[in-house]
Amino acid sequence: MKTILFNLTDGELEQFITQLGQPRFRSKQVREWLNRGAPDFSVMKNLPEDLRNKLSEIAETLPLKIVKRLQSSDNQTTKFLLELNDCEQIECVLMRTTYGNSVCVSSQAGCAMGCKFCASTLLGLKRNLTVNEMFAQVLVAQWELRRDKMRDIKPNGDANNGDVSHIVVMGTGEPLQNTENVIGFLERANTELNISWRRITVSTCGIVPGINELNKWGRPINMAISLHAPDDDLRSQIMPINNKYKLQEVLDAAFAFSDAHNRQLMIEYILLGQKDKNDSVVLYNASEEHANKLSKLLQGHNVMVNLIPWNTVDERDFASISGNAVHRFQDILIKNGVHTRIRRERGADIGSACGQLRLKNAKDKK
Numbered sequence: 001m002k003t004i005l006f007n008l009t010d011g012e013l014e015q016f017i018t019q020l021g022q023p024r025f026r027s028k029q030v031r032e033w034l035n036r037g038a039p040d041f042s043v044m045k046n047l048p049e050d051l052r053n054k055l056s057e058i059a060e061t062l063p064l065k066i067v068k069r070l071q072s073s074d075n076q077t078t079k080f081l082l083e084l085n086d087c088e089q090i091e092c093v094l095m096r097t098t099y100g101n102s103v104c105v106s107s108q109a110g111c112a113m114g115c116k117f118c119a120s121t122l123l124g125l126k127r128n129l130t131v132n133e134m135f136a137q138v139l140v141a142q143w144e145l146r147r148d149k150m151r152d153i154k155p156n157g158d159a160n161n162g163d164v165s166h167i168v169v170m171g172t173g174e175p176l177q178n179t180e181n182v183i184g185f186l187e188r189a190n191t192e193l194n195i196s197w198r199r200i201t202v203s204t205c206g207i208v209p210g211i212n213e214l215n216k217w218g219r220p221i222n223m224a225i226s227l228h229a230p231d232d233d234l235r236s237q238i239m240p241i242n243n244k245y246k247l248q249e250v251l252d253a254a255f256a257f258s259d260a261h262n263r264q265l266m267i268e269y270i271l272l273g274q275k276d277k278n279d280s281v282v283l284y285n286a287s288e289e290h291a292n293k294l295s296k297l298l299q300g301h302n303v304m305v306n307l308i309p310w311n312t313v314d315e316r317d318f319a320s321i322s323g324n325a326v327h328r329f330q331d332i333l334i335k336n337g338v339h340t341r342i343r344r345e346r347g348a349d350i351g352s353a354c355g356q357l358r359l360k361n362a363k364d365k366k
């Protein structure tokens with residue numbers, strides 16, 4: 001088994017390098033490359049060639065490697081399928097926006113939550129990710145941005161300095177089932193990569209004790225709640241977690257978090273349709289009545305509702321609804337005084353909905 005250098009402490013790395021008959025300063029050079037996200041040793045051009053070759057034989061740089069890299073046609077979104085040391089696979093997405101570069105990080109390999117619209121949960125939960133495995137996803141994205149610079153691809157807008165500036169823990173997995181490691185990862189991202197708390201978002205399907213733990217942790221990050229239904233009956237049908245933590249209980253914990261940290265709460269709401277017997281699409285959670293109910297839950301709170309038109313997942317029994325229906329839903333929320341926006345589809349041509357790439361790859365392997 002090759003040694004993963006990123007997982008070594010500075011002292012351990014120095015010992016590893018000096019045991020190869022190299023001077024100590026080489027370990028500092030290697031560390032600098034690792035911190036930039038170097039995918040292999042061949043890029044470490046300030047090391048002697050024989051050392052690079054030796055390291056390639058006995059070591060890996062990061063605790064994960066890129067299996068697939070998909071670039072959207074507008075070049076703004078790159079999706080990575082990554083393989084961990086034990087061959088589990090995860091996804092990570094880099095989004096280049098006018099306000100900065102954002103990385104969507106996975107917190108678990110697979111997911112146990114069983115949401116009925118989601119591809120990430122179809123293979124169940126494999127395991128929690130470590131702090132290093134989450135951190136390394138950001139480094140993969142950072143290295144990709146470095147490739148942009150080398151290919152003379154300019155950052156997307158003046159406010160974008162070409163580095164990773166935002167982190168959203170919204171990839172595969174439920175972050176608050178892995179809270180300790182997520183907190184460890186975010187502390188490191190803040191201190192080592194200088195990502196400000198206000199540019200970090202953790203998304204949860206509604207694990208109330210985890211929300212309370214983040215509240216106690218006390219960092220002014222953003223919280224996103226995957227709500228997706230305006231009442232307990234409907235929510236329990238599509239999100240089994242609602243049988244454990246009821247909708248109002250989740251919202252109360254989330255409002256307490258956003259009030260305590262003076263942050264606007266994000267509400268994620270996937271707009272779902274379903275085919276009826278005549279093959280026409282009926283609104284599953286996106287009718288006028290649903291919009292009014294949702295408004296009532298959120299009125300008077302500092303929230304932003306992100307409406308997400310459903311991204312087709314073949315294995316899931318939902319249908320996309322029309323653009324008109326999406327806008328009608330949004331209009332009702334706005335009329336009721338609830339801040340709302342429609343999430344721009346990013347990278348739809350590369351299957352950027354959570355879990356799609358990993359699922360496809362697992363099927364292709366069979």
Ligand code: SF4
Nearest residue numbers: 111113115118121173
């Ligand atoms: S939506 Fe999130 S919490 Fe629900 S199954 Fe998918 S990854 Fe898990």
